Amino acid sequence: METPDPFAVWLPLARAHKSVLASVETALKQAGLPGLDWYDTLWELECAGDAGLRPFELQEKLLLPQYGVSRLAERLAKAGLLARRTCNDDGRGQVLVITPEGAAMRARIWAVYSAAMQQAVTPHFSPGEARRLAELLAKLLRPAPADKI
Amino acid sequence: METPDPFAVWLPLARAHKSVLASVETALKQAGLPGLDWYDTLWELECAGDAGLRPFELQEKLLLPQYGVSRLAERLAKAGLLARRTCNDDGRGQVLVITPEGAAMRARIWAVYSAAMQQAVTPHFSPGEARRLAELLAKLLRPAPADKI
DNA sequence: TTGATATAGATGCAACTGCATTTACATGAG
DNA sequence: CTCATGTAAATGCAGTTGCATCTATATCAA
Secondary structure (H helix, E strand, O other), X not given: OOOOOHHHHHHHHHHHHHHHHHHHHHHHHHOOOOOHHHHHHXXXXXXXXXXXXXXXXXXXXXXXXXXHHHHHHHHHHHOOXXXXXXXXXXXXXXXXXXXXXXXXXXXXXXXXXXXXXXHHHHHHOOHHHHHHHXXXXXXXXXXXXXXXX | OXXXXXXXHHHHHHHHHHHHHHHHHHHHHHOOOOOHHHHHHHHHHHHHHHHOEXXXXXXXXXXXXXXHHHHHHHHHHHOOOEEEEXXXXXXXXXXXXXXXXXXXXXXXXXXXXXXXXXXXXXXXXXXXXXXXXXXXXXXXXXOOOHXXX
């Protein structure tokens, strides 16, 4: 049976990602705003609401290394965008909670982020194509079908 | 008319990229080999053959910043994987040429790279899906149709 | 309780990146 | 030729990342 060529997928995937990412990050930098790593973190914390998130939970959600989260949290805390609460259940841990300033910042980033991303993506696709592309990309993220490994 | 949702494309695009990239880079690291930036550079230089490439040409091909190429070339040269020749046409410039060791290294990286990438991608798609995905991703890289901007 | 092992998170150090600037040569106008 | 401007590449510095290790607490067996 015919085999799909994985490079025909990977090469444009890498380039498309690099290209869209670059336009978004450039737009954020021009607006004097922090990058997508800060945005993603603030987003997760805002979703978590008042309960906040443990650093290791953030680590799983964002696919970052442990020390990455540790230092990201440090910077965001220094910028006043999140608060570190001591964790009652576990003396080793802490709970990260977004501050009002953090939520405001997330909103400011979002305005620029969404506009730039839309500009970078929308013009290239019809709605049907966009849906199909999203669907196919999602397949890469699901665990592989057992019979194909 | 219905508008495609760009986030439905961007989010899985970013995640799929991160996920595949991570498996490839991990495999390279485990094999004690350099990362994809070195591979891409060696690949371009090998394609360019004996004529080599000017740093600014590499910069365009790899979408790297100027100082990024400058330092990458420095490291690759120190590792003996490329040679810097003085450029006869332009006294400011130089020409980067791959060495036999560089070509050998590219081949070693390729063995691991291709296997890891194949494992990360192939199981998720039928050949038809892979083709369609490659096609759609390529649309992101072409200049946008004029009537959609 | 005590000791062995596991987990949460921080951190020292070396390598890498981004930004701004610098050096050196090229080019074109006068 | 000479000066002003432009382009190729390097570099100092501050900030960031990766790796390995370290500290502190938790958990569980004996």
